[in-house]
Amino acid sequence: MSEETTKEGRGPSRRGFLRNSALAGAGLVAGAGAARAEGPDPLITEVQDWASSFGDAVDAAPYGMPIRFESHVTRRNVEWLTESPVSSINFTPIHALEGTITPQGCAFERHHSGAIELSKQDYRLMINGLVDRPLVFTYEDLTRFPRHVTTAFCECAANGGMEWGGAQLEGCQYTQGMIHNMEYTGVMLRDLLAEAGVQTEGKWVYVEGADASSNGRSIPMEKALDDVMVAFFANGEALRKEHGYPVRLVVPGWEGNMWVKWLRRIGVYDRAVESREETSKYTDLMPDGRARKWTWVMDAKSVITSPSPQVPIRHGKGPLVISGLAWSGNGAINRVDVSLDGGRNWQTARISGDAKKKALTRFHLDIDWDGSELFLQSRAVDETGYVQPTKQALREIRGLNNVYHNNGIQTWWVKADGEVENVEIA
Amino acid sequence: MSEETTKEGRGPSRRGFLRNSALAGAGLVAGAGAARAEGPDPLITEVQDWASSFGDAVDAAPYGMPIRFESHVTRRNVEWLTESPVSSINFTPIHALEGTITPQGCAFERHHSGAIELSKQDYRLMINGLVDRPLVFTYEDLTRFPRHVTTAFCECAANGGMEWGGAQLEGCQYTQGMIHNMEYTGVMLRDLLAEAGVQTEGKWVYVEGADASSNGRSIPMEKALDDVMVAFFANGEALRKEHGYPVRLVVPGWEGNMWVKWLRRIGVYDRAVESREETSKYTDLMPDGRARKWTWVMDAKSVITSPSPQVPIRHGKGPLVISGLAWSGNGAINRVDVSLDGGRNWQTARISGDAKKKALTRFHLDIDWDGSELFLQSRAVDETGYVQPTKQALREIRGLNNVYHNNGIQTWWVKADGEVENVEIA
Structure with a gap:
């Protein structure tokens, strides 16, 4: 059994990818026998500016904002979707x-x-x-x-x-x-x-x-x-x-x-x-x-937030964290299933933290990605037993005339290069 | 029984104070027989500027900040408490x-x-x-x-x-x-x-x-x-x-x-x-x-956040919401007691929302304040049975030489005019 496919604990082993990526560059891996082609990583072996001088005095920020490196994490709109900025x-x-x-x-x-x-x-x-x-x-x-x-x-x-x-x-x-x-x-x-x-x-x-x-x-x-x-x-x-x-x-x-x-x-x-x-x-x-009318309740739904079209896989094959959200207007989320192959096979994700009634619930699934393409889907099941439907099943009943209450299963096509595209599969 | 002291449901009746305050000014109280000395309240009877024009387009605020009216709600420091801003x-x-x-x-x-x-x-x-x-x-x-x-x-x-x-x-x-x-x-x-x-x-x-x-x-x-x-x-x-x-x-x-x-x-x-x-x-x-040494765990503690010295009672006697926080480094909060008389008598507060392990827990107590002075205290009990001690009990064991791990009961003196002062009572 190779290092890369060894299973330990609750998820795929990270040892393989660590030996092949970060550790190789760090040059500090005394006991691990990793390649040291790139030599020591000065970011950990040398004293950095931020360790040898004072940072900002926070008194100047009585109400803080996100650090500038996160300036891409903002609300965004779609200009053509609505009538005007107001x-x-x-x-x-x-x-x-x-x-x-x-x-x-x-x-x-x-x-x-x-x-x-x-x-x-x-x-x-x-x-x-x-x-x-x-x-x-x-x-x-x-x-x-x-x-x-x-x-x-x-x-x-x-x-x-x-x-x-x-x-x-x-x-x-x-x-x-x-x-x-x-x-x-x-x-x-x-x-x-x-x-x-x-x-x-x-x-x-x-x-x-x-x-x-x-x-x-x-x-x-x-x-x-x-x-x-x-x-x-x-x-x-x-x-x-x-x-x-x-x-x-x-x-x-x-x-x-x-x-x-x-x-x-x-x-x-x-x-x-x-x-x-x-x-x-x-x-x-x-x-x-x-x-x-009176379609007030938001039925059970889920979506994988990462990887997703804005969050491609940059780190190559090996351990991959699939993260997503599930929710139901009818109560608590009981289970979330994840499919890697567009709905043919399903595995149960972990619920991370609380699964409160009528509140967002976080789920995670840890996989060992072999680098081949995936058709990622998630499917929420709430405490009433309701199962999130496919988009096709919804269309068969509701047609295409309306824009509301689409809680159908979303598909992300993860390509071999890690890019992710919003697709629909038959 | 007067209107003011009628009890309904889970707390003191609000009807009395409403008749005597907001409603009196509103002039809309068709069935309530309230005084109308001040005439109609234009803030509800007349069309306001904000109801007859556009508000801000929020596209301009991809990451929002608190509204300017809340600019007092910020972190603050105490200059003499620490060595320097860094x-x-x-x-x-x-x-x-x-x-x-x-x-x-x-x-x-x-x-x-x-x-x-x-x-x-x-x-x-x-x-x-x-x-x-x-x-x-x-x-x-x-x-x-x-x-x-x-x-x-x-x-x-x-x-x-x-x-x-x-x-x-x-x-x-x-x-x-x-x-x-x-x-x-x-x-x-x-x-x-x-x-x-x-x-x-x-x-x-x-x-x-x-x-x-x-x-x-x-x-x-x-x-x-x-x-x-x-x-x-x-x-x-x-x-x-x-x-x-x-x-x-x-x-x-x-x-x-x-x-x-x-x-x-x-x-x-x-x-x-x-x-x-x-x-x-x-x-x-x-x-x-x-x-x-190795006094790592933060023992069970609580504090009333409102009313408190920065949050005096401005609305006079009648219904008063007492709000506070409780927490324990040893697990979940099981109960919070509140005293109005400096610890002689206690009543059990409501836990509002979750009481998670090692997390802040919100408690509320609704009282009908008669306008007399109060010595407000709160006392947390955690799931291990530990009861938050008095400051005096802590001092008897730990003395006055150190600045750490004071989880003693805090006292707020609420005066008849609603002002609140940090005090200690024997």
């Missing part, structure tokens, strides 16, 4: 992130009339309609209700929507990056509604924002009284402006459009409002011309 | 944060010779000493080992150290802010050590950084093979420069000084190195002149 989408660089938390600074955001600047002093939230006591809350009022903490993914209903027409955009960021995952702190909508006193006929709430678009959406009372949060904090700190400062709605597991930012009003009604954002938009046009 | 401490604004995650941008950091700028290309990690195969890893090499995800608090051993001499610094940030909590992704130190092959005599590792201070610390092999991580990502993205980009050590539950940044070398030895940072520093001088 009604646009910025995609999370999910190909470059790890773990499960999305930093606010580079988290996907969609705005319909720009990101408004609204101070806590000017903030008001109204509850009206079919309630015993119409109420107006200041920001401070909201902070006096019991606080809760929850982690949830927020995914645009159109995430992956370009894929209805087959593999389109290069880059995991553009294909599946309309998603983020943060830890929220706020108050439960049910506690605010209890304060107002929902009348028996009140079966829906209509939520709208303080921006010009208002982006109103109807939510059935059952969901409103379940896990919907009126949030002030994300990942520990105040919401960023583009995420709805000072207050946004968090609707765990449901499409991002309902997570109204700069939340201004909650109307209680006996029926849905049937607003623009839930009729002409955010409904799924079926092949027969009818529209599926 | 050997300094910056405290987390824990008084202004919520939930459990600390954003990297404002997360506590301690540097001994400044924050160095080290690229992934220039990065090397050596494992040498009592190993079969001395190794040098490039950054890319490390990314080929199996990845793990874990959330952990990092607390300076000196956090709260000023409190040995009694209540000193005003502000929760300065008193207890040498702590942060992030989700890390990286590889397990045990996997790297297995690659090098630890020899039978190898009982300790010595870890050091690439900066001029090197900040070397000894870690017993048992811990090194348990949960120590060589991390590249924090809260989903690359480590920030001041947190050790591109690679730092994560030593869950153990004092922050051991979480070596810009990790350069792991030496395997048969004994501890007894370096400067574990002899003249980071040992606890006892009353008899001897020093406790």
Whole structure:
């Protein structure tokens, strides 16, 4: 058995690749018998500038930003995809992130009339309609209700929507990056509604924002009284402006459009409002011309973030970490399978860290890449037993008329040179 | 029973304070019979500028920063506390944060010779000493080992150290802010050590950084093979420069000084190195002149973050949310008690969100404040049954000679006017 194929512990042996790459250059491998063709590596054998002088005093950076070497890890948009910069989408660089938390600074955001600047002093939230006591809350009022903490993914209903027409955009960021995952702190909508006193006929709430678009959406009372949060904090700190400062709605597991930012009003009604954002938009046009509506839940989905079109394999064959994200609007992820051959054979990936309900879940699979081409796929299974479908299976039912709720299996073609392309296979 | 004291659901009723404050001004309270002395509130009844024009196009902010209204939420230092800006401490604004995650941008950091700028290309990690195969890893090499995800608090051993001499610094940030909590992704130190092959005599590792201070610390092999991580990502993205980009050590539950940044070398030895940072520093001088050493674990602790000296109560009596953090280096937090009267009576707080092992845990208690002075305390109990002690109990054993490992109960004196002061009570 050669060094390269020896298996140790939970993954392929790294010893082989280390002997053939880094160690060879380092010249420090006293016991390993490696080639020393390149001589000592001064980066480890010699004193470097950064070890013989002072670094920056951090007092100068009371709020830090990413180091300049990571300046490529940013939100990006696709200019032709939306109407104008004030009604646009910025995609999370999910190909470059790890773990499960999305930093606010580079988290996907969609705005319909720009990101408004609204101070806590000017903030008001109204509850009206079919309630015993119409109420107006200041920001401070909201902070006096019991606080809760929850982690949830927020995914645009159109995430992956370009894929209805087959593999389109290069880059995991553009294909599946309309998603983020943060830890929220706020108050439960049910506690605010209890304060107002929902009348028996009140079966829906209509939520709208303080921006010009208002982006109103109807939510059935059952969901409103379940896990919907009126949030002030994300990942520990105040919401960023583009995420709805000072207050946004968090609707765990449901499409991002309902997570109204700069939340201004909650109307209680006996029926849905049937607003623009839930009729002409955010409904799924079926092949027969009818529209599926109230498709709120984001079904189980997954994507391999690395390797992916923006993250080719540069290190050649040998140990390869496959990393990806899985999530379900119906609960926790139970299992993620990965295929190297376009769905013919599957192996179960490791879940790394927590698999929280309605939150992004990280999976990893360690393989020993032999340098041949791969057709990488991942397939999520959630706690309800739902299995992420193929794109073809979705198209057979839903056709090609709509852009929403494409949770089909994504395929990355890894070529022998390590480059990765977004493809679809029969 | 008056409106103000009616209890509903899980906390004090908000109805009373709402009728008397926000609603009164809003003039929209059709059914509530509130006073309308101030007339309608134009902030909710009239169309505002932000609802009738476009906000910012977010394309201009590929990596966002906090909104300007939150510019006070930053790391801060205490100039006289440390020698110079290149050997300094910056405290987390824990008084202004919520939930459990600390954003990297404002997360506590301690540097001994400044924050160095080290690229992934220039990065090397050596494992040498009592190993079969001395190794040098490039950054890319490390990314080929199996990845793990874990959330952990990092607390300076000196956090709260000023409190040995009694209540000193005003502000929760300065008193207890040498702590942060992030989700890390990286590889397990045990996997790297297995690659090098630890020899039978190898009982300790010595870890050091690439900066001029090197900040070397000894870690017993048992811990090194348990949960120590060589991390590249924090809260989903690359480590920030001041947190050790591109690679730092994560030593869950153990004092922050051991979480070596810009990790350069792991030496395997048969004994501890007894370096400067574990002899003249980071040992606890006892009353008899001897020093406790190897006091690595951060024992269970808690602090109320709001109200606190930087967060006075501005809203007057009525519903008050008490929010705080608890943590233990020995495992998960089982319970947090809160006292309003300086430790005579205790009530159990709610744990909000997860109570993860060796990670910050958020607790809340909702009270109906009658406007009289409070002596607020919190007391953490971890899964081992350990109960956070009083400062007095700690002093009886450890005296006043040292600055480390003060996990005593903190007292905030809330005055009738809502101002809060750091005090100590007999």
